[in-house]
Amino acid sequence: MPQADKPHSEPEIIPPDHAERDSHRTGVFVDARSTERVYIARLHLLGFILVVLIAAVLSAVMIALLLGVLLIWLPLLVFFVAGVIIVAVLRAYFTRAP
Numbered sequence: 001m002p003q004a005d006k007p008h009s010e011p012e013i014i015p016p017d018h019a020e021r022d023s024h025r026t027g028v029f030v031d032a033r034s035t036e037r038v039y040i041a042r043l044h045l046l047g048f049i050l051v052v053l054i055a056a057v058l059s060a061v062m063i064a065l066l067l068g069v070l071l072i073w074l075p076l077l078v079f080f081v082a083g084v085i086i087v088a089v090l091r092a093y094f095t096r097a098p
Contacts, residue, residue, distance in 0.1 A: 043051070
C-alpha cells in the first residue's frame with residue numbers, strides 16, 4: 001500500500017505573544033500553491049461605533065419599510081373583509097326561500 005505524500009509545507013503556528021500587533025490589514029493572500037492566509041483587522045472604538053450606527057440605520061429603514069407596507073395593506077385588508085361580509089349577507093338575503 002503506497003504511503004501518502006508528505007505535505008510540501010508545514011502549517012505556520014504563531015504563538016499569541018509573537019503575533020503582529022500593529023497590523024491593520026484585511027485581505028486574503030493566495031500564493032502559487034493555492035494556500036491562503038486571511039488577515040483580519042482589529043476593530044477599534046471608531047470602527048465599532050460606525051458598525052453600530054450602520055446597523056441602527058439599516059434597522060430603522062427596515063422598520064420604516066415594514067410600517068409602510070402595513071399602512072398600505074391594512075386598509076386594503078379591511079376593505080376586502082368588509083366586502084366579503086357584505087357579499088355573504090346579500091347572498092343570504094337574496095337566496096332565502098319565500
